[in-house]
Structures are given as C-alpha cells and as structure tokens.
Amino acid sequence: MKVNFFVTCLCDTVKANVAKKTVLLLEQLGCEVIFPEEQGCCGQPSLNSGYIEGSKPAMKNLIRAFECNDLPIVTPAGSCAASVKRYPEYLASEPEWAERAQKVADRLFELTQFIVNHLGTVNVGARLEGRAVYHPSCSLIRKLNVREEPLKLLANVEGLEMLPIANQETCCGFGGTFSVKMSEISGEMVKEKVHHISDVEPDYLIGADISCLMNIGGRISREGKPIKVMHIVDVLMSR
Structure with missing residues (x-):
C-alpha cells in the first residue's frame, strides 16, 4: 500500500527520530511511503490562537501539497491531524476550498489509527x-x-x-x-x-x-x- 507521510513541524524541527521511525515502521508493515515536499506547517499554533484568516495561506498550501494524489495521509502527531480535520469548518466561507479541505481531511489518519484500523495490525x-x-x-x-x-x-x-x-x-x-x-x-x-x-x-x-x-x-x-x-x-x- 502506498501512503503519504505528513511529517509536521514538531517532528521536523524537534523530534526527527519520531519521523524517521514512523517511516521505517510503515515500511516494515508493507507500505511505500511518499513525502510530498510542498507540505509545510498546518497552521495549528495560529489557529489555536484564533487567527483563522491569517492561517488560511498555510492551510491552503497543505491542501495543495496533499492533492498530488488520492492516497491515505499518515501522521504521528494527533494534534496536527485534529487541526487539519477542522479545515472544512475554517474554510466554510470559501466553498471550493472547503470541499478540497474535506477531501484531504477524509484521507488523513493518525499513525496508530491507521495501523490498527486500516492495516488491521495490532x-x-x-x-x-x-x-x-x-x-x-x-x-x-x-x-x-x-x-x-x-x-x-x-x-x-x-x-x-x-x-x-x-x-x-x-x-x-x-x-x-x-x-x-x-x-x-x-x-x-x-x-x-x-x-x-x-x-x-x-x-x-x-x-x-x-x-x-x-x-x-x-x-x-x-x-x-x-x-x-x-x-x-x-x-x-x-x-
């Protein structure tokens, strides 16, 4: 199975080994891991502070990055996944973007969720x-x-x-x-x-x-x- 990897800022800058081990684990479980290089911050820090409008460029960039294919998106960071899941709500005033956000959100899974529920492995x-x-x-x-x-x-x-x-x-x-x-x-x-x-x-x-x-x-x-x-x-x- 091919999957996209959403690395998140914390993995990228603070816990690189978590990112590396996530990739290795997915590969051991039979996945081919793809890394869309255009991905960046999901906007969580500013979203949590209430700066919804100011966060929209980051949200749209992430949406575009993962529209490169229709494969599952896996991340080892639940808080970032939760933020992306709310993109359709944040972008509700822009129906086209809200629809695109929903399609990305529907393909996004936290790591343990993906392993247990989609790979069927415990x-x-x-x-x-x-x-x-x-x-x-x-x-x-x-x-x-x-x-x-x-x-x-x-x-x-x-x-x-x-x-x-x-x-x-x-x-x-x-x-x-x-x-x-x-x-x-x-x-x-x-x-x-x-x-x-x-x-x-x-x-x-x-x-x-x-x-x-x-x-x-x-x-x-x-x-x-x-x-x-x-x-x-x-x-x-x-x-």
Missing part, C-alpha cells in the same frame, strides 16, 4: 521490558476519537506492563498556546499529571502526541524523576 513484533504509563492526549481521544488503538498496540509489546493511573484521561495542561497564555494553570495541571504518573513508579511514559510528551517530559525532568519519555513509535520500533 502486533508489530515490538519488545520492551518494563512498566509503563500511557498518556491519552486530548487531541486523540477528544478530537479524533482515537482511544483504543494505541492501547491495542501497546498490549502486544512483549515484556511491557501497562499501568493505570488516577485521572488518566485528564489533560496534561499543554493545550497548544494555552500553556503560554495560562502558564500558571498549565503548570499546576502538568504537576498533577506527573504526580499521578510517579505514584505507580513506571519505567516509561508513553504517548502518541509529541507536544504532550514535551510538556509532561519537561516536568518529569525538572523533578528529577527516573522515567523515560517515549513516543509510541519509539516503543513499536523497539526490538
């Missing part, structure tokens, strides 16, 4: 010894309705014990620009999240959204906790 042959907590990001569970797919994949990682925590689905406090505009509230939210994670003494914190992992990981680091933060693709590529 065991990728991964192995990782230890105890882990999974953080279900707001973008995945609330915006994309991706709740069980990551858990199914993690349940089949040999040697990995998944641990429940209190208030597991509570927001970590990142919320895009929320963490900047409401930094004191955000700080208390991530402090509480790390407290619940630390209570069960895991070896790993696993998530499927880079931004949440950066936020929680930063707090874990500042508190000196011996917990390794991993994107789910890092786990799925462990052998």
Whole structure:
C-alpha cells in the first residue's frame, strides 16, 4: 500500500527520530511511503490562537501539497491531524476550498489509527521490558476519537506492563498556546499529571502526541524523576 507521510513541524524541527521511525515502521508493515515536499506547517499554533484568516495561506498550501494524489495521509502527531480535520469548518466561507479541505481531511489518519484500523495490525513484533504509563492526549481521544488503538498496540509489546493511573484521561495542561497564555494553570495541571504518573513508579511514559510528551517530559525532568519519555513509535520500533 502506498501512503503519504505528513511529517509536521514538531517532528521536523524537534523530534526527527519520531519521523524517521514512523517511516521505517510503515515500511516494515508493507507500505511505500511518499513525502510530498510542498507540505509545510498546518497552521495549528495560529489557529489555536484564533487567527483563522491569517492561517488560511498555510492551510491552503497543505491542501495543495496533499492533492498530488488520492492516497491515505499518515501522521504521528494527533494534534496536527485534529487541526487539519477542522479545515472544512475554517474554510466554510470559501466553498471550493472547503470541499478540497474535506477531501484531504477524509484521507488523513493518525499513525496508530491507521495501523490498527486500516492495516488491521495490532502486533508489530515490538519488545520492551518494563512498566509503563500511557498518556491519552486530548487531541486523540477528544478530537479524533482515537482511544483504543494505541492501547491495542501497546498490549502486544512483549515484556511491557501497562499501568493505570488516577485521572488518566485528564489533560496534561499543554493545550497548544494555552500553556503560554495560562502558564500558571498549565503548570499546576502538568504537576498533577506527573504526580499521578510517579505514584505507580513506571519505567516509561508513553504517548502518541509529541507536544504532550514535551510538556509532561519537561516536568518529569525538572523533578528529577527516573522515567523515560517515549513516543509510541519509539516503543513499536523497539526490538
């Protein structure tokens, strides 16, 4: 199966290994990965700040980039996928663009969603010894309705014990620009999240959204906790 890869800004600039491992994983699962080079930022930071009109050039550029074919589009960043899914709403005043946006949005899938629901795979042959907590990001569970797919994949990682925590689905406090505009509230939210994670003494914190992992990981680091933060693709590529 041929698929497009939507790399996202965070992968491109901060977590390049997540992008690389995503491509390798998709290839191991039998996909031929295509990278439309015209793609750029989806506009999420400015969209989250309410600058809809100012974000339209970025939205339209991304739409044009993925109109190069009609193949599925896969990304390892749920928050970016959720932003693109809202393009038709943002472009509603321009019917032609809204229609084009809808066609792109319909082909876009978060990585675990694509692997489980479209490739029909829940065991990728991964192995990782230890105890882990999974953080279900707001973008995945609330915006994309991706709740069980990551858990199914993690349940089949040999040697990995998944641990429940209190208030597991509570927001970590990142919320895009929320963490900047409401930094004191955000700080208390991530402090509480790390407290619940630390209570069960895991070896790993696993998530499927880079931004949440950066936020929680930063707090874990500042508190000196011996917990390794991993994107789910890092786990799925462990052998």
